[in-house]
Amino acid sequence: MVIISRPVIRDFISRYPLSANALNEWYSKTMGSDWAQFSDVKKNWNSCDAIGNDRSVFDIAGNNYRLIAMIHFKKRTLYIRRVLTHKEYDVLNKRGELNTL
Numbered sequence: 001m002v003i004i005s006r007p008v009i010r011d012f013i014s015r016y017p018l019s020a021n022a023l024n025e026w027y028s029k030t031m032g033s034d035w036a037q038f039s040d041v042k043k044n045w046n047s048c049d050a051i052g053n054d055r056s057v058f059d060i061a062g063n064n065y066r067l068i069a070m071i072h073f074k075k076r077t078l079y080i081r082r083v084l085t086h087k088e089y090d091v092l093n094k095r096g097e098l099n100t101l
Helices: 008-014 016-030 037-046 086-095
Strands: 002-004 047-052 057-060 064-074 077-085
Touching: 002 016, 008 016, 008 077, 016 057, 016 064, 016 077, 064 086, 077 086
Parallel strands: 002 077
Antiparallel strands: 047 057, 057 064, 064 077
């Protein structure tokens, strides 16, 4: 997969250094993937869920962090929209704003 917006991960890691290992592992594993459909994503990341509007959420580091991404399977491209702490994710989820990121 081609991953767009790596700076989103770097910015998050600079604010939350403990997330570095888990996010870098996610990046490496995802970069080496070739997903044609959502079921392929689930084979690599069982904790990934579709949240609407072409967005998916990945649970990172035992659900401590959430990575919101748009996956375009035909283009084999994933766009990182946001990385959030669990608390930040819950706030946006309650507001119904996750699928607008």
